[in-house]
Amino acid sequence: MEGLRVVDANLTVYIHPSKARNSRHAILRQLSSLLFTYSEVFDGVILAFEVDIKSTCCKILPRLIPNFGAELKANLLLFSPMLNMLVEGKVVKLGKESIHAIVLGFSSASIMSEDIRKELKFNIKHGEEVFSSTSHKRHVIKVGSIVRFSVKRHQKRHREGNSEKDLLQDSDLKGNHYFERLNHPQKSRKRTE
């Protein structure tokens, strides 16, 4: 599957003075608030992080409320699908008009009928809605199947965040949900379950 990458990041996390008692906890909490949200800085969704806090000294950053700036190195696992990348998802809903899948357990994708290969036909077998291939008898897509498809379009949603506002030194990121719309006309095919 494409679209996953690991990056090293040098970050400065702002810690409110009230959280100074347990700064490690505060740092982890701030970073956790970024999980599964789209971040413009990294151009992707942070799926996991590993933190190495460089030193125990923090700069006091002059502001209205003087926060501590904790410098740290973080290893981030990012999910950033681009157009035409191949990604995999688990089918959660099937209809004549569309296939809905979930990628990596958090991102939802839908493949509309016009993007589904013509050899895949919708029918109902034993009360179950399936897309079955006309060329290969055992090639069937049903709820629970894993499908691989290429990204046709993806959308990132941005909105004002609250607590994350002060997180990164050089960002005003408040990115949030990352919903991608992934379609592929030809390459949609089923993996063996």
Place this chain on the structure above:
Amino acid sequence: MGMELQDNEGIAMEVQDDGEERDFSDAEAFSSVVEALTGVAMAYNMVDQSDRNQYNNLVSIVDPTPGKGPEEEALLVTALKALTGAISKMDVAFHTSLLSNIFSLCIWNYGYETRKAILELIISLAAVPDKFLNSCLHMLVSNFMAPKRIRQYNTHPRLAEKRNIYGELYVALHHIVDLVPLAPMMLKEIIDKKMPRTTDPKEVLVMFVECMLGLESDEIGEFLGSTLLIKVVELLVDLDVNINWEDIPQDELNKGIFDMELDVEENAHDGAGIGIKPETGKILKGNVFADKLDSLMVLVCEHLDSCASDGHLVKVFDTLAECFRRTVMNAYKSKFVQFVMFYACSLDPEICGLKFAVMLTDIFVSNTEDPTSRMSSVSYLASYLSRAKFVPSSLVASILKRLVEWCFQYCQFRNGCESVVYPKAHRVFYSGCQAVMYILCFRMRQLMDIPQLRSLLFHLPLEPILCSSLEPLKVCLPTIVHEFLRQAKAASLFKTSTCFPYDNLLESEFSKAFGGIERLDMFFPFDPYLLKESDRFMRPNFEFWSMVKTTYSNCNSEDEDEDLDALDDNAEHDNLESNSESDDEIEFSLSRMSITPKPAFHYPMAGNLHNGARMPARIRPSMSPED
């Protein structure tokens, strides 16, 4: 009855009541809807007039105005089902009016079949990533409340189906969460925005909160984490703080009585349902808030009951405890919300009851918490241990031991440093001492009756604390000190013949000083509960002062026993108070310690006992300060 698709008039699907019935297939409906949708999916001036008419017809079928006949409703269902299949053809740019109609539909206006069709369409729309999800969730959350038209009539048939409708909403949300895993994040924010305010009508609050609590116990509650419960508790706190105590009696006239703003006289206006007079507005407002809070407390207690029977009370309790710590504990003298914790503890004394006491003690002895929180927590602790019948004596004893040990260490550390009593500097210490004395006022007799605990009590370093140079007896509330010394004397708690010559020196100025401007010195959060409807949840587990056996009550134990038996109802309780007037000492202690609400009929103005929406007219103070 059937429906006919008339191609020459676009989508007009008409119900024919005559014999010429023709069922038209889903496929036909679907194709005509697709035609209507695609016909207008282009720049406005390029759309053909017949296509526009066709589309407008479809929009008029999906009209959200209530009061549809059965035929129109059947037509709506058909159109909705067809639309569900044609989701991919819908576009925000070209079908705004149709979408706006769909998202304005109120499921409370329709029967089961129509509701099902609406929710199916909403689920399908939500599954299209990032297009309609937000609007779909908004629409579902708006439907947490019935529209005003239905709410106003308590007997409206749709209200009888309330549970079913909530169930359908939960199922729809559940489906959406299955399809879009991050939907709960958005749902949280939407619920936050749509949350009713304290000024909203009672029915709105009750319906919304009821639906939220249902959602909380549903599987979606797992995804939403503790948000829902926290939101509900925050709403309760908001309502609570809107009910004012009158300022704590600076006023000589009010000595001994905090008038709840629902004074008897003003209540008479409220009870009669007469228009609100401007000068009584404040009072009526208070009463309205109390009424709302009362109803919500009933809902929350019932929810806790159901959690207890489902076996996940402990998890809910953790959320509540966190919420209590964050909001309730530091809310200025909250009056009723804390009883949610009390009730949760009473449902599972072994785990929740213990956790609550330990949490409060931990906050008190922690050096990193701020002094106000520590004082507040120890007030809660004292009041909780004294008032909760379900707390075992062994737990009381162990917590007492911790408190006393902390006070003792504090004394040792400070002893000799100060020559003048300076209450504000040692306010945490004084609040600790006062808590110890308050607990002992209620529990000394119980502890004395168990030999092990009795010996533990005798080994506590109470005397060095009380006789230290910090002089807590001078600073703590005189009524508590007096009662405590009286019971201690009767129980021979102090071995040495030290006399405490403070009776004449009682000086509440000191106590005021350590309580600070917030008067935390006289804050006893679990004083008798005054909300009428939800009182039934609290009463069985609540220890009234008048029922407490004191150490000095041995001498007139017969009278005491009689009185205790008589306490079951308010009228007899009233007798107890009037009987006890003969005994000056008991009267003294009762008037000071008992915060039991006086029955409304004690006051001539509050003659109408059956006025359900009213709170007791007056309550007595926790402690009356002596000036």
